Amino acid sequence: MPLRRLSFGRLPSPPAAPADDAREDHEVKSFLEHLEDLRHTLLRMAAAFAVALGVALPFAPRIFAWLRLPLARALGDPAPYLRSLEVGGAFALALKLGFWSALILSAPLLIYFAARFVFPGLTRRERRVVSRALGAAAGLFAFGVALGYYITLPLALKVMLAIHDWMGVRAEWIIASYVVFALQLLLAFGLVFELPIVIVALGRMGIVTADGLRRYRRHAIVVLLIVAAILTPPDVVTQLAMGVPLILLYEACIWVVAWGERRQER
Secondary structure, eight states, rough: OOOOOOOOOOOOOOOOOOOOGOOSSSOOOOOOHHHHHHHHHHHHHHHHHHHHHHOOOOOOHHHHHHHHHHHHHHHHHHHGGOOOOOOTHHHHHHHOOOHHHHHHHHHHHHHHHHHHHHHGSHHHHHHHHHHHHHHHHHHHHHHHHHHHIIIHHHHHHHHHHHHHHHHHHOOOEEHHHHHHHHHHHHHHHHTTTTTTHHHHHHHTTSSSHHHHHHHHHHHHHHHHHHHHHHSSSSSSHHHHHHHHHHHHHHHHEEEEEEEHHHHHHH
């Protein structure tokens, strides 16, 4: 009986990845190419900061006048409280104003360039989530800075002055110290208000869930209060002024992530 030649057909190809999870760039880069991409990203970030610094330095007197307004609202005339005790005090003040103002102005672009660096390693769905989050991140950053400027900074200054009075110490602050205190507080408020964007983006990617956020709510509240204590002056009032909005935003994130999960199930 003649033997038949067995013919094997092609093995079935593996199922294609869903369109949402496919990557647009299939090229695998080497370690040196990743380093080159990182170098370009750092150069772009440095250029963005340099441009912001060039814009901020000529407006240093106006920025300083703008920073004195919370002090005026909290204490009245700010002149008796601010002193320059060094010959080069005004020059150092201008540099500090330019540096911190440039950091605040360029922060949205710095976040954008950092996000672009990690884009090649993300799926199409993750890229869409990150792209949408960047627009909201700029708005929340501005909201955090505004909240710090109009509410928290005057409140913190009143608390600091009350502590001076309680200790029987006359309040006379070096100008550079006040500027760094105010700008660091505003930058901290702008950055911590990016937290909801991170949580919602992780929820859209399926990395965190609404149930998980609820389960670890107490741990998250403790962490948020610790972050507020680190980033604000050492007084309970100012720490709560940052911590309470962050806790409310965390609760809002739970609702947003849960709504996204219900929508995806439908």
